[in-house]
Amino acid sequence: MPLLELKGVTKLFGKLAALEDIDLCVQEGEVLGICGPNGSGKTTLINVISGYYRPNRGTVYLEGKKISGLRPDQVTARGIARTFQSNMCFHRATVLQSMLIGSFLQDKTNEWQAFFETKTYKERRKKIAAEVLETLKLLDLTNEANMPAAGLPHGHQRIFGMAMALMTNPNVLLLDEPTTGMNHNEAVFVVDQIKKINERGITVILIEHNMKVLLDAATRAVVLNFGTKIAEGKPREVMKNHDVIEAYLGTETV
Amino acid sequence: MPPAGILVDGLVQSCIYMTMAFGMVLVFSILGILNWTHGQFYMLGAFVVYYAVTAAGIPFPISILISGGVIGGLGMLVGRYVIERVNVPGLGLLYVTAATVALNFFFEGGAGMAFGLEDKGLYNALPGVLDLGSFSVSYQKIAVVIFTLVIMVAMYVVLNFTKIGLAIRAAAQEPGAASLYGVSVGRLSIIVMGIGCALAGMAGAIMAPVYGVNPFIGGLPLIMALLAIIIGGIGSLTGAIVGGLILGLFSSIVPYYLGYISELALFLTVITLLIVRPQGLFGVPIRR
C-alpha cells in the first residue's frame, strides 16, 4: 500500500484549473521528484497535500486515511512536513529559538504542565533541545544557531526551512524548490542534505525546477504541465520523454 | 411589505453605507488594512461643506467637490505620514489598526474643540419636497441617491478604463503588479487613500443637509460600513456595495417592525451570517 496517495485531485482557481485530476502514489522511503515548467501547478500540489488548499475534487490519503480537508496543523500532526518556496521564518527569532518553538508537536505536554513547568515538561524540553542541536549538526547549521533566522544568507535559509520541517519529525517531507537561487556548489550541498534526510527513513517529495538536481536526488520523477501529469518514471527516462521536452522547450521558446 | 416611504429612506441609508464601505475596501485592497478613521473623514467632510456654504457662500454642489478635495488631501497626508510609517511588515496590521483608531478619536475630539459641539444645519441647500402621492421625498435625499449613482459610475470608469484604475485592480490581485503600469505601489497606496477618503468626505458632505452636522456623526456610518464590509466579504468591492445596500434597507425596515430592538437584530444577523459563512457573501474563503 502506498504511503501517500492522491486520487483525482483537482484544484480550481476561479475557472482556471491549477490541478486537473492528478493521481499519484508515493511509496515509502523514496525520493519523488516533481518537475514541470512555471505555473504547471507544482506548488499547488504541495499546498493541497499539506492542507493549505482544499482540493475542489478528489482526495488525498496518507496510509489509507483521508487527509484532504484537514487543517495544515492536523496534516502536519499526521506526519507530513513541508518547506516553502519563499524563505519563511519567525520575525526576529534566532534559529535556535525558532526551532524550539517549531518543535511544538514533539513535546506532548499540555498547557497546564507548560504553565506550571512541571518535571515532565522540563524533561521534554531538554530532550527537544538535544534533538534540535542534533538536527542542526545534521544540516551543518550549528554555527548559525544563534543568528536571527531572517538574517541568514539565502542558502542557509533554505536549509533552515528544512530543519524547521524536520522538527515536526515527519514521515513525509515536501520540499518546495529547495535550490532556487543557489549556485552549483550550494545545490550539491542541498542534494547531500536531502539524501541524508532520506537515509533516516523519511520519504521526500522534491519539487524542483532544476533538472540536474532532480537527476541527482530523485529516485522517481513526475512531470506536471498545465496541472496535468504528462509523464512519470525513472528520472532519466522521463527526461527523454517527448512531451516533457515539448513542455520545456515550449515554455522556454515563449 | 413595508410602505414605500420606508424603502426610499432605506435606499438613502444604503447609498451612504455603500460609499463609505466602497472607499474602505478600496483602501483595503491595496494596503491590506482597514482605515478606522474613515467615519471621521465623513464627519469632517460634512463640516467642510457646512463652512463652505455658510461662511464662504460657495454653492452647495461645488462645495461638495471642494470637501471631497480637502478630505482627499487630508486622507493622503494620513496615508503618507501615519499609515505608511506604522505599516511595518509582520505586525503592520496591529499598528495600523491602533494608529487609525487613535486618529479616529483625535479627529472627533479635535472637531469638537474646533467647531463646537452643538448641531449645525444646512436645510437651505436644495430645500423642498417632491410629492409622490402616498409618500414624498425631499430633494436632498434624491440628491444623495443621484450623487451615489454618479460616484459609482465614475468609480467603475476609473477602475476599468484609466491607467491608475487598472494599476489599482492589478495591485489588488497581485502586489507588485502595479509596476507593470508604471505606478509604484507606494504612490498607488497614497492615491488610493486619497480616493477612499474623498469618497467618505463627499458622502458626509451630501448627507450634511439631511441630518445635522456635529462632531459625533462619524461613528454610525463607520460601524455600518464595517458591518457592510463584513457582510459583503472583506476585500470585495462588489461585496461592499451589496453589503451596504442590504444594511441600509435593513437599518430602515427593521426598526419599522421591531422598534428599539432593531440594532440588536442587526448585529445578531451579521454574527449569524459569519457563523454560516465566515468569508462573507462575496469574499474569498480564509482557508482555500
Added chain:
Amino acid sequence: MKFGNYRKLLPKIVVGLLIALIFILPVFTTSLVTLSKFVQIGFWAIAAMGFMLIMRTGQISLGQATFMGLGGYTSAVFMVKFGLPFWPGFFMAGIVAGLVALAVGVVAVRAGPIAFSIITLALAEIMRIIAVSWEPVTNGSKGLVITPPTHIMLGNFEINFATSAVPNYYFIVILVAITALIFWQIDRGRLGGIFRVIAVNPTLAEHQGIPLTKFKVLAFTVAAVFTGFAGSFYAHFLGVMSPDMYGLWQSIQALMMGIVGGISSLVAGPIVGAAVLNSLSDILSRLPVYSIKPTLFGAIVLLVLLFLPKGTGLIDLWRIFWSKVYKEKPITTDNTH
C-alpha cells in the same frame, strides 16, 4: 565584572522599591481620593493587560469593555436580584465572561484578524444595547445600585470595604499582582512563544503543527476572565452598575493604555500606560475645555506609535534611560522575544 552586576542591580532595586512603595502606600495616605485614583489605575491596568494578551496573538480586540460589563453585571445581578454575597458573584463574573469569550472567540477567530476587530466591536455594542434594553434584569440605563463587599473579620480586626478605601486599594493591588504574575508566566513560557509566533507568521506556525484557532481563542478567553474579575470588583467599588460605563470609548481606552505603555511588554507596559493616561485624564477633567480628552489621548497614542521604535512604548524608555545612564547603546526590545 563587579561594575557589571552593579549596573544590572540598580534598576532592579529601583523597581523593587517602587513595588514596595505601592504595597505600603496606605501607611502614608488613606485619603479616599488618592486611593480611588490608584484603584482606577489598577482596574484599567488589568483591562489593558487583557487587551495586550489578545494582541500578542496578532489580533486587536475592540470589545474589552464587553467583559468588564459582563463581569460587573453578573455580580451585580447576583447580588441585587438573587441577594447573594460578594464572593460567589465575583467568581461567577469571571466564569461568565470566560464562557462568552469562548463562544464568541470561536466564531470571531475563524473570520480572520480584521473581522475579529469588527466582531468584537459589534459584540460590545450588542452587550450595551442588551444592558440598556433588558430593563427587568439590568434595570436599564438607571443601573443597579450595589453595595461594596461585606466586611471581613480577621480575629478582632475588621476589613470594611464600605467605610474606608484601604481594603479596596489592597484588593485591586492583589488582583493586579495575581493577574500580572499569571500573564508574566504565560508570556515567558511556551504559550508566550507560541502566541508571538502565531502573530508573526501564522502560515509557518500552522505548518509546524500549531493549531492557530485553539491558541487565539485561549488568549481571548484568559484575557476575558481576568477582565471580568476586574469589572466585577470595579462595579462594587463604584457602587453602581450602569451601561454607560461600558461603551466603545472604554474598549478604546484599554487599547490606548496598552499601546502607550508598550507593545513589547505584557505586564509592565499596561500598568505604566494605565498610570500615565489615568493621571492625565484626571488633570484634564479639571480643565474647562470641552472634548480635549479624546483629542489628547489620540495624539499621545499616535506619537508613541510614530516616534518610538516599532514594538516599543513608554516602558522601554526605562531601559533606554538606564542604558543612557551607563552609556550603553539603547536596547530595543522586540516583539518576538
Added chain:
Amino acid sequence: MKKSYNIVAILVTTLILSVLIATACGPKTPAEPVSTGPITINIGVCAAMSGPAASYGQLGQETVDTFLQVFNRQGFKVSNQTYNFNVITADDQANSEGGSAAAKKLVYEDGCKFIVGHWTPNFKAVQAVTNPAKVIFFSHTGADAVPGPGGYDPKTMPYVAFPVAAHEVVVAYIFGIAEVNPNYKKIGIIDTVLNKGIGWDNADKQMDEKGIRYFHQFTQPNTANYAPFITKCAEEGCDFIFTSDVAAALAIVKQRWDMGYKDMRICCAGPITSPARWIQLAGYDAVQGLIVSSGAVWEARNRPLNADQIAMLQETMGLLADKHNGSFTYTGWIPWTPTQLFILSQAMQKAGTVDDTDALMKVIRGGTFDLPTGQYAFSGAQTYGSPVVMMTGIIECQIQGDKEVYYSQYHLPPLP
C-alpha cells in the same frame, strides 16, 4: 535615526514624569476669588465635558456661570454676613466612573458641601459618593427621580434632593398639549429607551386616567434616522409627536417634513435655545407650529411669579444673548441650576447656617421656598420629598415665524 530616537525618548520621559508629578501634587484647592467682603461658598457641578453629552454640559455650565455673575452682585445674607456662590465644574465623562471620580474630587479635594449636577446620567454614582459624605446633592436626572427598584429612595439617599420627577414634567407637557389643542387625534410619543422603565409606566398610567389618546415608542439613544418611527406614528393616526429629547426633536421636525407629513406637529420637552437655531437646522417652514414646552408641574400655570428672581433670569438671558450675538431665549434651561441655588440660599437663611448639611436638609424637606415661578413647598407625596420646581412657569410656547409665542400668561418674553 538613533539620535532622533534618543531625543524623543528623553522628551517623552520628561513629559510623563511631569504629568505624574503634576497629578501627585495636583490642584488640591481651586483658585479662590480673593474677596474681602462676601464669603464664597463652593458649589460642585458634575457636567459632561467629553463625549456626545458634552454639549449639554457646555450649555449648562455657560448658563450657571453667567447667572452667578448676576446673583453674586447682591449675594445673600445669613445672620448679617454676605455670602456668594462659586461653581467648580468637574468632568464626569457621562459615565459612572467619571461621575464617581468627579464627585470624589469635588467633595474631598475642593471640600464642596453642595453638588448641583446639571443634566448628568450618572446620578447613582455621584450619590454613592455624596451620601456617605453628608453632602447635599441636587440632581436633574429626573429619570431616576422615581421611587421603586433602582429608583430614588429618600431613606437610603437622605442627602439627595430632586427636581420634579421627569415623568411628572412629561405628563404635564402632554396634558398641556391636550388642553391647548383640544381636538387632537392622537399623540405619538417617541422617547429614547434611556428613559424606559417604571417612570414611563407611571406616566402612561396617569395619561390613561386622564383619557389621553397616545401611542408610545422607544428608540435607541442617539438615533440618526427617525423615519421608521415617524411612519409608524403616521399610520397610527397621530397628528402630534412628542419627544422629551431636544436633539431627537430637531431631527424629527426636519425628517417628518422631508417625508411629507406637513400637518404633523412636533412637541418637544425642552427649551428653545433660540428659534434661529431651529430654523437653521430644520428650515423655516418645517419649524412653524413647533410646540416647545418648558417643564414645570401642571399647577405651575396659576401661580404668581417672583418678580425680582425673574428679573435676574432675564438679565442672565440678556448676557447670554449678547454672548451668542442674537436672540437667545434660554428660557427652559436657565432656571434649572439657578432655581436650586435659590433654594439653597433660602434654606441657608432659614437654617442660619451655611455648612451644617443636616440642618439644611431638615429645612429643605417640607420647607416652602420663593422661586421664579412662585411659592413652592416640598410635597413629598408628589415628588418624593423633593422641590417641585426647577423651571419658569412657561407651559407651552410655539414657534410662529421666527419668534416664540407663549400660551401661558407667565413667561419670560423672548429678548429682542
